Amino acid sequence: MGHGWEGAVLKLLRGKDFTFTVTDTEAVNDRLRRIRLSDGGMLAVTGTHPTMWVRLWFERAGKPHQRGYTLVDPDPEKGTFGLEFVLHPGPASDWARAARPGDTIEATVHGTEFTRPEPAPAHLYVIGDPASLPAINSLLDELGEASATIWYETSHPLDERLPMRLDPARHQLRTVLRRDKGAGLVEEIRSTLPDLLRSHRSTDEYYVWVACDTVTTRSLATYLRKELSVPKPRVKALGYWRPA
Ligand SMILES: Cc1cc2nc3c(=O)[nH]c(=O)nc-3n(C[C@H](O)[C@H](O)[C@H](O)COP(=O)(O)OP(=O)(O)OC[C@H]3O[C@@H](n4cnc5c(N)ncnc54)[C@H](O)[C@@H]3O)c2cc1C
Known part of the structure; x- marks a missing residue:
C-alpha cells in the first residue's frame, strides 16, 4: 500500500518503515481488543521507551489512513509487543476487530520520544x-x-x-x-x-x-x-x- 502525502513527509523526516505480523489476538471485552505482534526487526533498531508509539497504516476504499498506537510490553529480545485497541467505528478499530494470526500491518516510526523528567518527580x-x-x-x-x-x-x-x-x-x-x-x-x-x-x-x-x-x-x-x-x-x- 502507498502511504500518500503523509508517508512522503514522514520519509523526508527519516521515519523508519516496518511490517508487523499478528501472532495472537484476544477479545478482552466488547470495548478492547488486544493484539500481539512480531516487530519485523523494529525494536532492535529503535530500542524502547515508555509511552512509545508507532504510526500504523490502515486501508479504506483504497486510501491509506495513519493512526497512532502505543506499544504494550515490548520485548526487544523476542522482537514482540502488544497493542490494545479501544473499539469504535473507524479503519483502525475495524482492522483490529478482524485481525487474525498471520495478518500483516505496515508501520512508520517517527515522533515517538520520552524524556525522563529531571529532577525525578515525587x-x-x-x-x-x-x-x-x-x-x-x-x-x-x-x-x-x-x-x-x-x-x-x-x-x-x-x-x-x-x-x-x-x-x-x-x-x-x-x-x-x-x-x-x-x-x-x-x-x-x-x-x-x-x-x-x-x-x-x-x-x-x-x-x-x-x-x-x-x-x-x-x-x-x-x-x-x-x-x-x-x-x-x-x-x-x-x-x-x-x-x-
Ligand atoms: C501517540 C498516540 C498513541 C495512541 N495509542 C493508542 C492505543 O494504544 N490504543 C488506542 O485505542 N488508541 C490509541 N491512540 C488513539 C487512536 O490513534 C485514535 O483513537 C484513532 O483515531 C483511532 O482510529 P480509528 O480508525 O479507529 O477511528 P477514526 O477513523 O480516527 O475515528 C472514527 C470516529 O471515532 C471517533 N474516535 C476515534 N478515536 C476515538 C477514541 N479513542 N474515543 C472515542 N471516539 C474516538 C472519532 O471522533 C470519529 O468520529 C493513540 C493516539 C496517539 C496520537
Whole structure:
C-alpha cells in the first residue's frame, strides 16, 4: 500500500518503515481488543521507551489512513509487543476487530520520544482516557517510585474495566464521565488541580502528563502553562484522537 502525502513527509523526516505480523489476538471485552505482534526487526533498531508509539497504516476504499498506537510490553529480545485497541467505528478499530494470526500491518516510526523528567518527580498528575491507557500504564511503570493522581475520562460502560496497572497504595484514580465533548473534564481539572499543585514546595516535585482528545488536550495544555504557570519541562501534552 502507498502511504500518500503523509508517508512522503514522514520519509523526508527519516521515519523508519516496518511490517508487523499478528501472532495472537484476544477479545478482552466488547470495548478492547488486544493484539500481539512480531516487530519485523523494529525494536532492535529503535530500542524502547515508555509511552512509545508507532504510526500504523490502515486501508479504506483504497486510501491509506495513519493512526497512532502505543506499544504494550515490548520485548526487544523476542522482537514482540502488544497493542490494545479501544473499539469504535473507524479503519483502525475495524482492522483490529478482524485481525487474525498471520495478518500483516505496515508501520512508520517517527515522533515517538520520552524524556525522563529531571529532577525525578515525587508525584505525577496524569490526565487521560482509554486511548491513552496503555501509555499511562507504561508511564506508571517507568516512574514507579512516584505517587500519582490520575484523572481518567470514561465514555463507555466498560471503560472502568480496562486493564489499568494501578497500585492503590501510591496511585489515586479519579474517574470523570465524559461530558460536553471533554468540557466536563476541563472543569474538573480547573476545580481540583490548583490546590493540589499549591501543596508542593517546588514545581520540581511534580510532573503533569496529558493525553485526551485533541481539543481537550489543547485546552488543558494552555490552562496548565498560562494560568497555572507550570514550567514547560514539567508538563507533556499530546492529543490522542480527534473528536467528531
Ligand atoms: C501517540 C498516540 C498513541 C495512541 N495509542 C493508542 C492505543 O494504544 N490504543 C488506542 O485505542 N488508541 C490509541 N491512540 C488513539 C487512536 O490513534 C485514535 O483513537 C484513532 O483515531 C483511532 O482510529 P480509528 O480508525 O479507529 O477511528 P477514526 O477513523 O480516527 O475515528 C472514527 C470516529 O471515532 C471517533 N474516535 C476515534 N478515536 C476515538 C477514541 N479513542 N474515543 C472515542 N471516539 C474516538 C472519532 O471522533 C470519529 O468520529 C493513540 C493516539 C496517539 C496520537
